[in-house]
Amino acid sequence: TRSTRPQRILKAVQNNATRGDAESVIAAIDNFCRKKEWAMNVGDDKGPILDSVVSEVSPSFALELGTYCGYSTIRIARLLPPGSRLLTLEFNPDYAAIAHQIIAWAGLQDKVELLEGPSRDLIPQMKERFGIKSFDFVFLDHWKEFYLPDTKLLEECGLLRKGTVLLADNVICPGTPKYLEYVRNSPCYESCYFKSHLEYTKVEDGLEKSVFLG
Numbered sequence: 474t475r476s477t478r479p480q481r482i483l484k485a486v487q488n489n490a491t492r493g494d495a496e497s498v499i500a501a502i503d504n505f506c507r508k509k510e511w512a513m514n515v516g517d518d519k520g521p522i523l524d525s526v527v528s529e530v531s532p533s534f535a536l537e538l539g540t541y542c543g544y545s546t547i548r549i550a551r552l553l554p555p556g557s558r559l560l561t562l563e564f565n566p567d568y569a570a571i572a573h574q575i576i577a578w579a580g581l582q583d584k585v586e587l588l589e590g591p592s593r594d595l596i597p598q599m600k601e602r603f604g605i606k607s608f609d610f611v612f613l614d615h616w617k618e619f620y621l622p623d624t625k626l627l628e629e630c631g632l633l634r635k636g637t638v639l640l641a642d643n644v645i646c647p648g649t650p651k652y653l654e655y656v657r658n659s660p661c662y663e664s665c666y667f668k669s670h671l672e673y674t675k676v677e678d679g680l681e682k683s684v685f686l687g
């Protein structure tokens with residue numbers, strides 16, 4: 474049977490990237506998705522914006538919603554200080570299996586915990602089961618209609634603290650209007666938009682950075 478796109482992305486990494494070299498894994502995925510097959514990675518245009526926010530926050534505890542193939546997982550994990558942890562949630566077992574292998578190829582498996590399941594089930598378990606007090610950084614890149622309910626769930630579960638940074642992908646394309654309206658109008662957030670382009674295209678897209686004010 475035909476391979477899947479994530480399987481072809483993994484093969485591109487194994488054929489073109491050096492084990493243990495996260496930069497070469499990022500480059501291999503970007504080259505494949507720019508030249509061979511588009512895929513919904515945050516990409517090499519929005520990626521540096523993600524990098525700069527992660528570096529600025531330098532989180533001890535980071536959360537990613539929507540792992541897919543692990544591209545942004547690697548972009549984030551490669552910048553984390555020693556001893557910090559990135560938890561990434563993925564409910565498609567086939568995508569999770571590919572992401573595990575790509576994260577391992579980059580040599581970042583010790584900084585990343587990939588949790589399989591829907592975010593609405595895993596977020597309420599963060600304190601008890603995963604020992605998380607609160608997150609310093611959250612990257613939202615899963616199904617766009619879940620950005621707002623999951624943000625409210627993170628608030629309700631006491632997983633955000635004064636200064637927690639939320640960074641949301643695709644706020645223009647495909648768009649996350651309900652989430653944007655919430656973080657831009659809520660007195661509990663200070664929000665700003667970083668204009669960029671949809672991965673591997675000239676179409677406008679951007680990232681919304683929202684600081685939780687407590």
Ligand SMILES: CCc1ncnc2c1ncn2[C@@H]1O[C@H](/C=C/CNC(=O)c2cc(-c3ccc(F)cc3)cc(O)c2O)[C@@H](O)[C@H]1O
Nearest residue numbers: 513539541562563564565568590591592614615616646647
């Ligand atoms: C139940 C909650 C929940 N819990 C746990 N994991 C979850 C989950 N909901 C989803 N997942 C996983 O996350 C990933 C989905 C990501 C969804 N992302 C886009 O749809 C998207 C689209 C475009 C675009 C497409 C076509 C265009 F023409 C233009 C733009 C560009 C982008 O950057 C995009 O991120 C998959 O791995 C899901 O298995």
Ligand SMILES: [Mg+2]
Nearest residue numbers: 513614642643
């Ligand atoms: Mg995205």
